Amino acid sequence: MTTLGVASVVIYGAMFIVPGDPATLLVGGSKPNPEALAAVRRQFHLDDPFWQSYLRWLSGAVRGDFGVSLVYRSPVSDLIASRALTTILLVAYAAIVIVIAGVGLGVLAAWKEKRAGVVITMATTVMMGAPTFVMAVIFVAVFATGLGWFPVFGAGSGLTDRLWHLTLPAFALAFSWIAYVAQVTRAAVRDEIRSEHVDTAHARGVPERLILRRHVLRNASGPILTVSGLTVAGLFAGTAVAEQAFGINGIGALLVESAAKQDLAIVQAISLVLVAAFVVVNMLVDLCNALLDPRAAGRAAR
Amino acid sequence: MSALLSIDRLRVELPAAKKGMRTVIHDVSLDVQAGEAVGLVGESGSGKSMTTRAVMRLLPEGARLSGEIRFDGISIPGMDRRALRRWRATRVGMIFQDPRAHINPVRTIGDFLFEGVMLDGRLSTSQARERISHLMRAVGIADVDRRLNQYPHELSGGLLQRVMIAAALTTEPELLLADEPTTALDVTTQEEVIAIIDELRRERGLAMLFITHDLDLAAAVCGRIAVMYAGSIVEEQKADALGLATSHPYTKGLLAARPELGRRERRLQTIEGRPISAFEVGDGCAFATRCPRVRDRCRQERPAPTQVPGGRVACHFIDFIDAAAGSPAVGSGGGTR
């Protein structure tokens, strides 16, 4: 919660730290005339002390009111709300792909260290270097324009059509994260496999299957859950690139557009929402970790 | 009569960090009879723990093993997975040095104990509960029900080691392997834990292979002691015959180097140099680099174990030692420097 509070101050304060008039920024790059500036000042209460205007902005934000965009001439919350579904769908799609593929590959690589492990390690090392926008180019070239299996651009309408449209973006977005989750999972599982309490289990004649389930996966689930959560949170940032690359009209694309047009009201609102998403996901992960590990129960309290 | 556990010319090599293999055990032969307690004593790196790991088939991946280990006549290295698991689950119990690392931290004490009992497959849940409570009380844990619901981090090291002992005994094994079970504990706790192990072992007529670096501790609970140095057993003796005239120079050196209550010397007698690792041993006697009475032959030829009254000693000059020694315990080596 503290994190979110500080983050909101930083996001709001960002426009005050650069030299010059914040009002100029809010007008959004267009040539400011004095009257417009004064109007903006009044609208955003910029003549009030910083804390006062910040609190006003924050209390609005909590109610879902982020003010009005000067570039789009419509309420920021409406702009966001109309695009949120697409983005959430994309993130959820990618997240499911990442967790299933990443954790699966990671466990496989650790458990069958000799054969699958080597291949998976090599593959994930390369995958980790493949950014979303590069994968987007390759996917479009191969699956869309090349094979024609998937649409090139757009988000589609209706659930199945949307999912079909979002498949390439989701996989492009998921690609390097799969590798990341797989590598962390592999390391966590391998650490447990080599741990002394697993030796004890072997020495007591516990069957391999049970060792894997009760002692290895159970104990490795903490770090795996943590990276998975972090990854999902990170996806909210990554959508900016994926949406831009595939011409999808989501929150991420809106963020990029507004940044290019220096429409601060929108940038502030979206960053706050994304950071909030990150914090919430991480809090959930910490909560789960506390349930999973009796030793963490005390630590998670803070 | 065949021994319960019979280790015959065991040799173990491990893959080295860089390339090739490193010998960690050269030649270990040791029998443990049913109901007998044998101590395996050595300094760090002597290969004593690796010997127990070889017996339990817990060697690291890539390890190469030769020689034979038999339990009740059955070859352990030759067991298939099923048989190995069955054997581990029912006929042998192991106590490790560091209970905190060796018990799964995210599972309760109850989970840990029940896991072992239920593997046996012969007991109903209520019988299992009965046996566990009984064992918990036997190792001196009073508040059984509360303890079963606790996690390892809520228990002290001494208590956790008692849990480990109880766990090792739940399936009523015939052999107990104890790998430095008290090294991580305070002296007073050590005495308790050792007493518990000794008492329960005698009550049940269990055989035990007891690994430690402390000769006196081994002698207190074992009938026979094998002393290891650099991957080989240099001496095997009845516990009460250790350090007597026919003892190996290394054993004598160890006994003399250890300060002892009730005996203050101006200077302790020392063994020169440092303990070497098994892979550093050349063709000769492993102890040749430190032995006070080393001869040319020692550096060239590895001594075979020789029968002496009470046991076997691997030294070329065992007769000479016998003749030279008048008093027990202290070899004259340290004094003539």
Place this chain on the structure above:
Amino acid sequence: MSVLQVAPKPDSREITSWGARFDGPTTVACVIVVVFTLAAVFAPVIAPYDPTQVDPSAVYQGPSVAHLLGTDNTGRDILSRLLHGARSSLLGPAIVVLIAAVVGTVIAVSAAWIGGRFDAFVSRALDVIFAFPGLILAIVAVAVIGPGLLAPAAALSISYIPYIARVLRTAAIRQRNLPYIAALEVQGFGAVAICVRHLVPNLLPLLIVQATVSYGYALLDLSAISFLGLGTQPPTPEWGLMVANGQSSIIAGHVEQSLYAGLTILVAVVAFNVLGQGLAKAFMGDDR
């Protein structure tokens, strides 16, 4: 909040000593990094064409002797653009990592040394920065300061601090509690002397590993920003920008520009990753 690094972290306990010996992949990665660096430095000398020179008569040419990698939609030589692009593409992450490494180390070591409330405050502050994905912070910075290399690089420098500082802090606390540090304190050495002469040098291998891996990710993030049109501005050649530029040509069947630029980024990032992991392994293996 959970402590985590961008890459599967090398075990920081192990990395305490020098003396690297590389395995095969690491050597290859090392060579690639050197080649790319040389390409960036000597781009004006080795590039066959001016990277910004438009040639309407030579649009979308395939690979030929004249244009080894072909030309783009305005007839610019792709190879020359890649070589020149190496300059801004590689310089940006270097600035980011340098700043993050220096600031991160100072923060980590002083937090570890001073401990107590200061350490708690630092950890909390790092958590807050960590909650801003680098990309978002960079976009906010662009919105405030304006597009170009400066704003995203500055933002990423800040957002990469936790990645370095968290790992280093954990390692520094471990070192701090080792008796050799206590022995120096008992001798009467001052805190700064101990940190500079003993603590930091022992953290250096870990710092190098962490910085190398971070470099790869900073490169990735910065090129993503350029791809979005918020970073380096045309006509300056930059890899991410080239991918974006070539995007519209893909539908027309001309994948070259995007593909080559994309692959170059991929190779560079993978090379830094492998190098970082190889370094970690080399440092670890030597520890004994």
Place this chain on the structure above:
Amino acid sequence: MSNPVLEVRDLRKVYPVAVTDDCPDGEFTALHGESFTLASGGSLAVVGESGSGKTTCARLIVGLERATSGAVLIDGVEQIRTRASSARRRQRGRQVQIVFQDPYSSLDPRQRVRDCLNEVLKLHFDMDARERARRVGELLDQVGLDERQAGALPRALSGGQRQRVAIARALAAEPKVLILDEAVAALDVSIQAQVLNVLADIRDATGVAYLFITHDLAVVQQICDDVVVMRSGRIVERGTVASVLERPTHPYTQRLLASVPRPGWTPRRRTTTGEPPASNGHPLPPESETKEPLP
């Protein structure tokens, strides 16, 4: 009987801990205001098990931690408890030094043995390079190391050799008191004997006084003159080594003595209810990441 070189007066150390059922006031007292003295050139053992407060005591004396109350006097001069200036810290370093238990982490892994000793000599003495080189040779000789080891990195040395380096480093400051905090506990028996002999020789040669923190009564008997026995932060018995080890009066000392393995020893269970003795039930102080602030 000479004047005490070290006097510990009513030394008390309280750690804040999490409030739990066992510890309702959120405090853990590691040391309950204890006093003892160490005669000049003497050798005093502080004996106890884990949680007895013996290591806390050592850390307070060398200034690694600050006492809650009480005083440490060296040569009759009280050591200040507040943050010390660099000159004061060096001065204390000249008076009392310490050798820790773990030989593997007691030396900077990147520093050669010679450089390690040189660094200390530079800090404390105004010597030219040649004098320092001579002194380094002298110190190494004293602990039984040679030229070859002087140029080695710690990782090339065995545990016993590293511990000798740590002793040499402590002696380089020419302290009046050397605290040996379980300094031989991690060594193999054959190496332990060598180091104990080296320590005995050094005391004969230099007249440095030892404060020997240990759990090992046999070692105490070998190397110390006097002994205090600690349990749960309190001294339960004190006296000369001969009297305490031969005629212990406190039940805890008796118990401690009885539990040392020796020829003819039989372990016995002392607690029938099975719960461990009370001393083990105490929560340990938290692993402290908190150290003195930067000046």
